[in-house]
Structure formats: structure tokens, C-alpha cells
Amino acid sequence: MTCPKSPRTTRYDELDQALHAATGKLTGGLSPHATLAAWADWIGHLSAAPGRQMQLWEKAVQDATTLATDAMRPDPDATPFPPDRTDHRFAHPAWAHPPFRAWAQAHLATQDWWQTAASDLPGVHPRNAERVRFMLHQMLDSTSPSNSPVLNPEIISAVTGTKGAALAQGAQNWLEDMTHKLEGSTPDSPLHVGRDIACTPGQVVFRNHLFELIQYSPQTDDVHPEPVLIVPAWIMKYYILDLSPQNSLINWLVGQGHTVFCISWINPTPDMADLGLDDYRRDGVMAALDTVARIVPDTPIHGCGYCLGGTILSIAAATMARDGDTRLASLTLLAAQTDFSEAGELLLFMDESQLAFLEAMMAQAGVLEGKQMAGAFQALRAEDLVWTRAVRRYLMGEVDQTADIAVWNADTTRMPARMHSQYLRSLFLENRLSAGRFAVDGKVIALRDIRIPVFAVGTETDHIAPWQSVYKIGLFTDTEVTFCLTSGGHNGGIVSEPGHRHRHFRIGQRQPGDLYADPDSWLADHAAQDGSWWPQWGGWLARHSAARVTPPPMGAPALGAAPGDYVMIR
Helix, strand or coil: CCCCCCCCCCHHHHHHHHHHHHHHHHHCCCCHHHHHHHHHHHHHHHHCCHHHHHHHHHHHHHHHHHHHHHHHCCCCCCCCCCCCCCCCCCCCHHHHCCCHHHHHHHHHHHHHHHHHHCCCCCCCCHHHHHHHHHHHHHHHHHCCHHHCCCCCHHHHHHHHHCCCHHHHHHHHHHHHHHHHHHHCCCCCCCCCECCCECCCCEEEEEECCCEEEEEECCCCCCECCCCEEEECCCCCCHHHHCCCHHHCHHHHHHHCCCCEEEEEECCCCHHHCCCCHHHHHHHHHHHHHHHHHHHCCCCCEEEEEECHHHHHHHHHHHHHHHCCCCCEEEEEEECCCCCCCCCHHHHHHCCHHHHHHHHHHHHHHCEECHHHHHHHHHHHCHHHHHHHHHHHHHHCCCCCCCCHHHHHHHCCCCEEHHHHHHHHHHHHHCCHHHHCCCEECCEECCHHHCCCCEEEEEECCCCCCCHHHHHCHHHHCCCCEEEEEECCCCCCCCCCCCCCCCCEEEEEEECCCCCCCCHHHHHHHCCCEECCCHHHHHHHHHHCCCCCECCCCCCCCCCCECCCCHHHCC
């Protein structure tokens, strides 16, 4: 089943749609018009700015002089062009010594020059400038000396140290990956869903066409009376929050004495193309709340949403507040945005032209394939997820270590065409939710209507939901907001169990009526603390819960053991 056509769709529109879809398959879903427009905007303004050209020429001369000076008299304690703190390509000690140092510094200097050339150019649309910088960065990543077997000291050491065996193993790794890609299969893993990961004991207590609801078995003699309902994003399998037992947020939460429920979204197929964003709210979040309220009656519920799950949960919470539904005790948002004006690097892929190409592709397929979304995420961190992995796997002969998060990352999901289009347009492009223009059942909702306590978590290096954007929940509500900023990225920062090394967090609370502090001011006023943020959240939930009671019964009828059936759908 394909997306239903608009009543105004003509055969001419269908022709255009088919052309867009075919072009999108060749470009990986990217609009060539948006790309060309960005380059034309930047080149046109740069060509008409002789002063800026002179400034760039002067910088090139200065950088060349600096590189020459560093090559002749290198400072062992500093480099003139240090990499970003998230760039680990030149972390090996050998890169600090000639001749490798000169090659790395030349690359980083070139990268810095081009980024300067695409920045702060008067007249260029900010979105076009960001796209040009992103594309330049992608192109320069491909030319990095770290990718060359004759320029990278790590590759040279691996090849000579194994007498060429590393290259032979790398060739075998490449052949295996190509075979899996052509067959559309995934490599075998010793970690299995339901046995090694997603293995917290529980039962499926509800199922409809959109999700299964898992209730986890109690692990303590008494529990906090208020249950916790977790709403994960539908662009990922839920078990990012239930990986191995030692780093499972769900397992830890149950062990702290909470009755935990979690939504496991179905992996949609093309016949579900017409499911919309409100279906996920009504038949997803609200149906789950109804089920939890039936199993644990007359008790308020702690709602917790991760990523887009937090966004849809916020929409549900604002709708419930508007309609006088008081079943929520609190709202926790994990790396979840309610304002999309600063939605991170994913905005680079989104405008009307891009959306038209995506909609054309989804109209034919009925869904957005998971591998396409995974490709977009990989592009945001190409240094680590593409080039560094390729170097280590194909040129150094390293075999990927099986990690629970890697298994989850490969377990991609699809998205219904209508829902994804609505989400991109109403939230990403038009930012209706925080602007007070998002309607549910024909009536606008407002985040300011939310009066329950909020606990929001942002992660420092999040490319998908920048912490400054997550933080803005405090700008659009006037309730108690506790904000926690943790080290790590979108996934690693959330999966940050107690005992995880090199973790830190900052935390602060704003009471109703307090003046708003901008993100930079908040950061300056809150010192980093070592450790995991999980105990902070656990303590916050306990403070917003009543005295502990006997665990409630498991919901009936039980429809099968956790993790259920939907998580297994590929």
C-alpha cells in the first residue's frame, strides 16, 4: 500500500513524484537542488567580496608560515592546529612526531581554512553556510592522511608488525561486509535480543497494531506506588534503554523499587504508510497510559520519554493538561526536544526541497527505510563511524568487537510515510509545538499548560538533540524544571550507568516563577560532578513519589514474556 494521494494530485504530479523518487535513490535521499542552492549562494557572495578574498589569502599565507615553522621547530607540548576534542584520528602518539606531525597539521590547517572561508560571509543564508561547511568537512574527511596506508603511522605499524597479515585480514573483512550488503543481511552476533540484551524479566501486558507494552517484574519487596511509563522513540528499538543487565537503565530502575512499563513500537511495514503523528499519540502514548492506569489504578504515573518519544510524550502531556487529565505525576525528557529552532545538524538535511524528495520516495515505498536514517546519522559523525571504522577494519585488519550498543545500532527501524512527513514538517520545519501552533483534535496545545515537575537530561556532545535545545523546555514552561547535563552523546550519555568510567554531570533546578537563565549562563553556574546521572534521577523520582507499598500485580492477561514479539520484527 502506498501513501494515499491528495485529491488535487494529478498524473502530472505523479510524474514529478516518480522523478523525484528516482533521483532520491541515486542521491541517497538528498535533494540536489538544495545542495546546488547552498553552493551557489556561498560562491556567489564570496566572488563579490574582494575584501574577504584578500583576508582568506592572507590567512593562507600565515597558515603556511606557521606550518613551516612548526615543521622546523615543533613544540612537543602544543600544536598550532589542534583537532576538535571529538576528533580522535590523530590521537596516536606517533602523530606528534615527524613526518606524521606535518601531514596531520597540514590537513587540520586546510580544514580550518575552508571552515573559515565558509563562515561569517555577509549575505549568505545561515542554513546555506552551514550546509557548505558540512559538505566541505565531509570532503576533507575523505582526504585525511589518517585514511592513507602510507601516511598513517598506525596502519604502517599494524602492517609491518603482522608482516602483511593485517591487510589480508582487512581484505577478508571487506569481502564479508560487501557480501552482507549485497544480500541485505546482517552479520551474526553472539549477543541475542531476549537472552543477552533486552533481557530484564517482564511480561507483555498489552498489544495493539502500533506497540506492545512491557511490564517488568518487581525486584524488590516493596516499590514506590507511582509506576514509570517509558516512551522510547519510534526511530529506534526500545532496548537502547535495556541493553546488557549491567548497563540497562530499565533494569536499574526496577532494582531501585519502581514499577516500570515500557512501550515497544512495532517496526512498520508499507501497509502502515497512512499512520500519522496523532496515531502515535492516541494509539501509542494514550493507549499505554490507559493500560498502566488499569493495572495500577487511582495512582498518578511518572512519564519518561527518550528522544522523539519525549517529544510525543510532551505533546500528550500538554494535551492532557488542556483537557484536565491529571494522571501524570511527572515528566522526564531524555535527550528530547520540544523546540526545534536549534535542532542540531539534522536540520542540514531538511528544507522544503529536501522534504519533497523524501515524500516522493516514501510515497512509493510507504515507509522511510531504516538504513536511510542510519546513513544520515553516520554522516553526522563520519570521522568515527565511517572513516575511522573503515581504516581499522579494512587497512589494519581489526575485527569489530561485539558490543551491545553496536547490535542495537544495527537493528534499524522503518517509519510510516505520513507520520514521518508530518513530524518533519510540523516540528522540524515549522516548529509548531513551542510556537503555540500545534493542534490536537482541532485545538492548539501549549507547553505552558504543563504543571507537573519536569526532569530534563541533555548530553554534551549530542549531534541529534543539542543540549541547548533540550534545555529550552524551561523557556516554554512555568513549572518546576530540573535540568541535568551529562557527558557523552545522544545514546552514550543516556546509557551512563553508575560505575561507568570518565562520566560527569551538572544539575540544577528552576522553580516556578524563577527568572530564565540562558544555556551558557546555566553552564557557567553549575559545576561538573563526577559519576552517573542515574542516581540523581532516581532520587528525584523518589522525592516525587509517596511511601513505598507492596508491588502491584502483573497485568493480565500476559501476552508473552519480555521483550515480546514486535522487537523481533526486522
